[in-house]
Amino acid sequence: MTTASESELLTHVGPGTPMGSMMREYWIPAMLSSELKADAPPTRLKLLGEKLIAFRDSTGRVGVLDHRCPHRCASMFFGRNEDSGIRCTYHGWKFDVEGHCLDMPNVPSHMAFPEKVMAKAYKVQERYGIVWAYMGSRAEAPPLPCFEAAMLADDSERNLFCVQRECNWLQGLEGDIDTSHFSFLHMGAMEPADVDQGTYGRYALINRAPEYHVADTDWGTMYAAYRPAETNSTYWRVAHFMFPFWTIPPDGHFADHVIARAWVPMDDTHTMFFHISWKKNTPGLRNKKDGTRIPGASIGNKYLPNDSSWLGRWRLAANATNDYLIDRDSQKTESYSGIDGIHLQDQALTESMGEIVDHTFEHLAISDLMITRTRRRILQAARAAAEGITPPGVDNPEVFQGARGGDFISPNSVGWLQAYSDELRISKNPTGVLRVAAE
Incomplete structure (x- = not known):
């Protein structure tokens, strides 16, 4: 459970706050x-x-x-x-x-x-x-960030966009490191028989309650959610938190999943989300086995016109004022949420928590292990920074180059960290900076 004092430290980012001071070092x-x-x-x-x-x-x-x-x-x-x-x-x-x-x-x-x-x-x-x-x-x-997705040099190969979210930065970020919601919010209406048997995401429909390994890393934290796959093998979904507010989500094939997302606090109650990815990424589960789009799994964002106000940039047209255009009929028949769009579904739910969620109302479970571990890691770093200790990765941003997210299958005989390193060794490396974490 996150206490009220811990919640305040985590969420407030203005000048002079411990969290804001730590973030300013990056x-x-x-x-x-x-x-x-x-x-x-x-x-x-x-x-x-x-x-x-x-x-x-x-x-x-x-x-x-x-x-x-x-x-x-x-x-x-x-x-x-x-x-x-x-x-x-x-x-x-x-x-x-x-x-x-x-x-x-x-x-x-x-x-x-x-x-x-x-x-x-x-x-x-x-x-x-x-x-x-x-x-x-x-x-x-200090040096600029040099993690994998940020170093895609060719503009023609880079997806890059922003979306403003009307909530605290932490609850936006935590949606990216919460893997079990994928099987409900995004894919809750789908059954394993609805998707191609060779699609990795099918395992998240067969078993909607994965188990977890979580670890602190040089760059932040990482998790590996795991489920049984075929005989003597395991399906893994790996994701990362990277200081001070970056995530690498697992929604795609590990072999080419070059992506990073920043949850940049505009203030305590507004966040600018930055998405960077390689255009040659293999997308995660989006289509049925007949090739049609899974209801609600559309991509792309529709924006309101930007204006010149302090909060007038990159606002979505579907928002809290129109209930994110939820379609209740679709929710009954074909879409678990009734909201069209993976990002918009996340936005609706994280904004629905309030501008700053009251963490004392939470009842966290084992499925929230990555969230509790990440909060603890951030709290430790912010408190250490207040004592003059340099936050992780500020002076040595090359540590971030050991982070890659995505899904893959490995033999049961291989431990999770070894399986992760093995996948790094055989993954595509378009930037040339990806390195095996154990090296």
Whole structure:
């Protein structure tokens, strides 16, 4: 059981909180590179409870700044993005992407002091189609993340999208490390006879209550949910939590399942979900044996138009205001949830818990072993970080390269960690960085 004090530590991410301070030691996915155009108006951006603006200057550089002008605190969202800087329209003070004051046009030149004024600006790098921000206290930022999916160099081979979720980051993330809900929320109306006999996901329909192995890792935590397969073999679904808010879900064949998902806190009650995957991944269970789509298992997202508000980006058209377009007739006949879309089903249920779930109401079971282990690991790391101990993977992000998720079958004679390492050795490696965890 997670206590009220532990729940508060886990869920609150604003400046000065233990969790927020730990997360700031990592590079944070702030937005997609495609969201910013040179010399275009600035974009409002919320990250870890801070109100920021992001803009791309005329030379192509990206700035992520506190939205308040350091002169009189007017919002630079209303500023002019021009000639390699953002100019506050209140008095014309101008700042570059690093926060340096370039101009004080309302102050007589002999009284100006631009060298003494800095806008609060965060370090920024663009890589893999993402704008990354470092919000920590180090003068020199740590290395960028270098786990497998983040290093897909070819844009044409990368799936990359965002979805905003109206709930705390932790309950969004925990949906990705909760494997048993797959057999209910997503596939509860399907029977084993409905799908092709050679489909691995069929075993999750034959046995909807798997057993588990869970372990701490250098990068976070991992689980292996297991069920009997054919004679003398075991069906495994392996997934990971990676610090500070990344997951590698198991929904696909391990051999080519290059994927990672970030649950980035905008504030305590809103999360921006980033999905990165290899387009050549073999998808998980989606079709019946006749080739038709399983009801409710559609892919793709339909969005509301973005607007310029703090929470106006990447919102789904199906949402709490319209009950996620649930179809009760379909729920009776062909879809366990009545909600169309794997991601949307997850979104509906995690948002239904409330903006921040009250963990003291929970009654956790063995099926929640990965969740309890991950909470404990995060709590330990946040408390250690508050004592000055560097969080996992900050200075050695190469440890994340031992993580791959997905499903596979192995002989019963092979232990779970050995089976995992064996699968790593024979898996496809499009980035060249995947390594066997035991090495």
